Amino acid sequence: MFIKRVKFILVLTQLLLCSIVLHAQDSLRLNSSGFIPAEGLFKLVYVPFTVPEGVTEIQVKETYSDKGKNVLNLGIYGPEGYELGNTAGFRGWSGGAKTEFFINAVEASTGYVPGRIKAGTWNILIYPSTITAEGIDWQLDVTLIKGVEKESFKASPAPEVVNNKQGWYRGDLHMHTFHSDGKRTQQKLLQEAKANGLDFIVSTEHNTNSASLDWGQYKTDKLLVINGEEVTTTAFGHWNAIGLNPTTWIEWRYTLEDNVIATYLNQVKADGGLAIINHPFYNEERINNFGFDVDLFDGIEVWNGHAKWNQLDDMAVKWWDNLLRQGKKKIAIAASDSHTPGLSDNPVGSPQTVVQAQALSRKQIMAGLRAGKAYLAQGKDINLSLTAKLGPATAGIGDTLATTSPSGEVQVLFAVKGAPANCVATLIGEEGVLATEKAKGGSLNASWRVATGSTKYIRVEVRNMQGDMVALTNPIWLL
Numbered sequence: 001m002f003i004k005r006v007k008f009i010l011v012l013t014q015l016l017l018c019s020i021v022l023h024a025q026d027s028l029r030l031n032s033s034g035f036i037p038a039e040g041l042f043k044l045v046y047v048p049f050t051v052p053e054g055v056t057e058i059q060v061k062e063t064y065s066d067k068g069k070n071v072l073n074l075g076i077y078g079p080e081g082y083e084l085g086n087t088a089g090f091r092g093w094s095g096g097a098k099t100e101f102f103i104n105a106v107e108a109s110t111g112y113v114p115g116r117i118k119a120g121t122w123n124i125l126i127y128p129s130t131i132t133a134e135g136i137d138w139q140l141d142v143t144l145i146k147g148v149e150k151e152s153f154k155a156s157p158a159p160e161v162v163n164n165k166q167g168w169y170r171g172d173l174h175m176h177t178f179h180s181d182g183k184r185t186q187q188k189l190l191q192e193a194k195a196n197g198l199d200f201i202v203s204t205e206h207n208t209n210s211a212s213l214d215w216g217q218y219k220t221d222k223l224l225v226i227n228g229e230e231v232t233t234t235a236f237g238h239w240n241a242i243g244l245n246p247t248t249w250i251e252w253r254y255t256l257e258d259n260v261i262a263t264y265l266n267q268v269k270a271d272g273g274l275a276i277i278n279h280p281f282y283n284e285e286r287i288n289n290f291g292f293d294v295d296l297f298d299g300i301e302v303w304n305g306h307a308k309w310n311q312l313d314d315m316a317v318k319w320w321d322n323l324l325r326q327g328k329k330k331i332a333i334a335a336s337d338s339h340t341p342g343l344s345d346n347p348v349g350s351p352q353t354v355v356q357a358q359a360l361s362r363k364q365i366m367a368g369l370r371a372g373k374a375y376l377a378q379g380k381d382i383n384l385s386l387t388a389k390l391g392p393a394t395a396g397i398g399d400t401l402a403t404t405s406p407s408g409e410v411q412v413l414f415a416v417k418g419a420p421a422n423c424v425a426t427l428i429g430e431e432g433v434l435a436t437e438k439a440k441g442g443s444l445n446a447s448w449r450v451a452t453g454s455t456k457y458i459r460v461e462v463r464n465m466q467g468d469m470v471a472l473t474n475p476i477w478l479l
């Protein structure tokens with residue numbers, strides 16, 4: 001697969017700093033401008049400015065040439081610094097979704113982290129993710145407001161436990177609000193998630209944890225909100241860090257060659273979270289194809305958004321299945337990657353991941369997912385079960401059935417309800433299709449037999465008459 005191998009470096013030679021300071025009673029205005037040539041694609045540019053004592057709010061406005069054809073991403077770091085992994089210095093990111101923002105002690109634009117404005121050197125980070133041959137002329141206007149310091153922002157994260165009941169819980173593991181490039185408020189997202197029958201959502205904004213810090217402000221109505229971040233490395237693919245502490249921010253500013261991603265994956269693990277590769281094939285132009293080592297990750301989003309199944313999802317399922325054949329226990333997940341409210345190509349919950357968990361809590365949902373106790377479904381009406389039996393032993397999705405005695409037959413029971421009429425269930429093992437069964441109406445009950453020792457795993461796909469996926473299970477391992 002083709003991957004752009006670029007190095008993030010400062011392009012100071014192209015950076016023309018012409019700071020003009022206009023003195024006013026209660027504000028300072030700074031202006032910086034420069035030019036990024038076409039070769040500056042994906043190269044990070046840090047624009048420093050000095051904040052004197054007494055400033056209580058920073059306002060930034062970005063303007064640049066050929067907006068639309070060019071995309072100039074935007075973020076900011078405080079005086080704590082901007083070196084890799086510096087969470088204290090990170091004060092927000094809006095990528096290409098905003099061209100202006102503000103931060104003060106109490107509030108900030110979505111995507112940005114409120115808190116006291118400390119005196120010292122701040123840095124605005126810009127970089128082009130799309131650039132024309134003519135390059136980009138850019139300008140940053142910074143307004144520093146002086147005032148009386150207000151009480152500082154306190155994080156208000158979502159509750160981590162909704163109930164302690166064991167069950168199968170329906171969730172969407174990937175979505176966006178105004179905190180990155182989504183087109184909806186957090187409250188609207190919660191309403192949609194409830195209306196679409198979800199029990200939990202994972203909040204995954206691009207490269208910022210600003211939403212994680214204030215989910216607690218909203219009426220969640222027994223919907224579990226789990227914190228995450230879509231780590232968007234742009235040229236090398238996207239991955240979701242899910243199950244994070246609200247104050248955790250995962251670094252994204254590295255290339256394949258930098259060889260540092262393990263540090264940040266360990267940060268996810270330390271929070272009890274999981275790292276999931278998103279939309280590994282993404283689009284026809286092959287940009288954002290995933291370039292990092294799959295062995296470092298826990299799972300793969302094999303079904304990304306679009307109520308309608310497409311060939312990129314098929315490519316992802318094939319890739320995942322190939323890893324299973326190598327004995328690599330990667331979790332398959334489905335998620336909407338929803339950006340817009342209401343009726344759209346990818347509404348919240350379509351598709352979704354249904355997880356068997358001991359409780360509706362961050363800890364237990366993550367434990368169920370980690371164990372692969374999950375199936376993927378097009379929508380809320382689809383329920384399924386898969387069981388494998390050998391003698392007195394029984395295993396469900398994600399479990400391992402001991403099949404050390406070679407002369408036996410595993411009985412496989414599969415049932416689905418709420419599927420489209422005439423769909424077909426296929427039992428798949430490491431050699432491919434083992435059996436098929438056609439549904440009558442939208443329901444199906446199948447009983448199959450698999451010889452022990454013939455496959456390391458079994459899993460089921462349910463597809464409609466057009467061959468589009470309706471549901472699929474994670475495997476039961478036969479070892």
Ligand SMILES: [Zn+2]
Pocket residue numbers: 230238278279
């Ligand atoms: Zn993405």
Ligand SMILES: [Zn+2]
Pocket residue numbers: 174175176230337
């Ligand atoms: Zn996304």
